[in-house]
Every structure is written in C-alpha cells, then in structure tokens.
Amino acid sequence: MKNINTFCPYCMDERTVAVEDLTEEILVRNHNYSVTSKVLKCSACLKIFNNNRYPNMALNLAYRAYCKAHNLLTSEAVSSFRHDLRLSLSDISILTGISPTTWSYYESGALIDPVHS
Numbered sequence: 564m565k566n567i568n569t570f571c572p573y574c575m576d577e578r579t580v581a582v583e584d585l586t587e588e589i590l591v592r593n594h595n596y597s598v599t600s601k602v603l604k605c606s607a608c609l610k611i612f613n614n615n616r617y618p619n620m621a622l623n624l625a626y627r628a629y630c631k632a633h634n635l636l637t638s639e640a641v642s643s644f645r646h647d648l649r650l651s652l653s654d655i656s657i658l659t660g661i662s663p664t665t666w667s668y669y670e671s672g673a674l675i676d677p678v679h680s
Contacts, residue, residue, distance in 0.1 A: 571605040572612055579606045582617065589625035592674065594632070598624040626674060635675050642670040 564581050571578040580603040589596050600620040602611045613619040630637050636644075645655045645666065652663035659666075669675050 566606075567603075569603065569614060569616070571608065571610070573608045573610040574605060578608075580604060581606065583611075585611065585621075587621050589621055591625050591629040594629060596625040596628045598628065600624060623672070626672065629674065636669075638670055638672045641666070641675065645670070 564583060566579050566581055568577060568579055570576070571580065583602055583604050584599050585602040586597060586599045589598055598621050601617045602613060602619075603617055604611050627637055629635070645652075648655070650658070652666050655661075655666055656663045
C-alpha cells in the first residue's frame, strides 16, 4: 500500500492518504461488471475519494468490459477511426448516416448503440 500527501475534500486539509484498490460492482445496461480501480483513503477521516492524479476509473473500466463482452467499439476506437480518416463530424455523419451529435456522444464516452457498431 502506497501513501501520499494530498488534499482531503472531507477534512478540507492536506492529509496523508493511502492509495488502495477498490473493487466495485457496476451495472451497465442490465449487466454487472466487477471492476477494480485506485482510490484514496484519508488516514484522518477514513473517507474514500478520488482526485486528478487518481481519477475514478470504475465506470470507464465497466464500459470497456461491456464493449468487449458485446463486441462494441470503445469511445477511443470511434474517435481514432474518424481522426485516422481525417474526417470532420459532418463528413463522417454524411458517410455513415449517424448524426454529428451522436458521433460526438460516442467519442465522449457514451455507450454505442449496437445498431451503430
């Protein structure tokens, strides 16, 4: 277990905190995924939190597991596909029939509709 000094949002002060693994069950479209991510635990108040250095990755990990299990593209893959082709949102929407707003949602992390994958 690693300890670091950082600001605790509960104590509202600089504290020594432990970097720990936390396993959570995340429900994604009626499917449960067990994911483990790094969290910070304050030595003073014992509250668990995240910060910029250790962001909450649990939901992102669950989304990736869901995409893998259902053979769907991740947001990174969608974004890379469009950028590799050097296409604007307008261009890709014309070619695919998927609206620019929907492409933007997918690139930002929204789960892809299986119809579009």
